[in-house]
Amino acid sequence: FGALHAAVPGLPLQGSAVLPGVVLRRDFAAYSPSSGAVGAVLVSEPLHAALSAAGVELVVGSEGQYEAARRWCEARTEAVVKRLRSSNVKLLLSSVKQHDAVAYYAKLHGVSLVECLSSEEVDLIRELTGVSPYSPSGDHGCGEITDTAVVTFCRPLLLGSNRYVHIGFASSTCAFQPHCLVLCGPVDGVNEQHAAAVQGAFTMLQQLFKTVDG
Numbered sequence: 001f002g003a004l005h006a007a008v009p010g011l012p013l014q015g016s017a018v019l020p021g022v023v024l025r026r027d028f029a030a031y032s033p034s035s036g037a038v039g040a041v042l043v044s045e046p047l048h049a050a051l052s053a054a055g056v057e058l059v060v061g062s063e064g065q066y067e068a069a070r071r072w073c074e075a076r077t078e079a080v081v082k083r084l085r086s087s088n089v090k091l092l093l094s095s096v097k098q099h100d101a102v103a104y105y106a107k108l109h110g111v112s113l114v115e116c117l118s119s120e121e122v123d124l125i126r127e128l129t130g131v132s133p134y135s136p137s138g139d140h141g142c143g144e145i146t147d148t149a150v151v152t153f154c155r156p157l158l159l160g161s162n163r164y165v166h167i168g169f170a171s172s173t174c175a176f177q178p179h180c181l182v183l184c185g186p187v188d189g190v191n192e193q194h195a196a197a198v199q200g201a202f203t204m205l206q207q208l209f210k211t212v213d214g
Helices: 063-086 100-108 119-129 188-213
Strands: 005-009 017-020 022-024 038-043 089-094 112-114 149-159 162-169 179-185
Touching: 005 188, 022 119, 022 179, 038 119, 063 089, 063 100, 089 149, 100 112, 119 149, 179 188
Parallel strands: 005 179, 038 089, 089 112
Antiparallel strands: 017 179, 022 162, 038 149, 149 162
């Protein structure tokens, strides 16, 4: 329930609604509008190659060597984004903060990026889609990227003064069609009361159906 509801203070209760799909409580790091069904990839590690690994010291003999290494990292990042795009991936859902270069090349090649997803949001997406996080380090760069989810829409959503990400997953991808409850209220305390009441009602219905099925 925590990942499938959003509380919006400062709006009248009448503004509450049930929206199809999932609402992520953050804004796009990069947004490129798209139409029709597109691919989405879940990412749990940085896509931008670091100049050196953890615990490894990088020694360069000149500023030219450093610039060459930095350009190699930039080129590799762009290659990763371009390969995702060639597999019809137009949405990156990342549980970590990505390097600015990832957002830059994502925007350049028409890919939207959402960063810093919570563990609850990641678990929900994995449960809905069945996809595993994509890892460029374990990818040999051959063939199409197939472990992708299909989204029917991906767009910004303005709730009050905050911008959110609104995503719809294809019915062929999800075992059920998720909907997000948007709860509006004058202050946070009222929203929390309404959310607790709704969650309690859902819990009661679950117990009731378990009893009937049993």
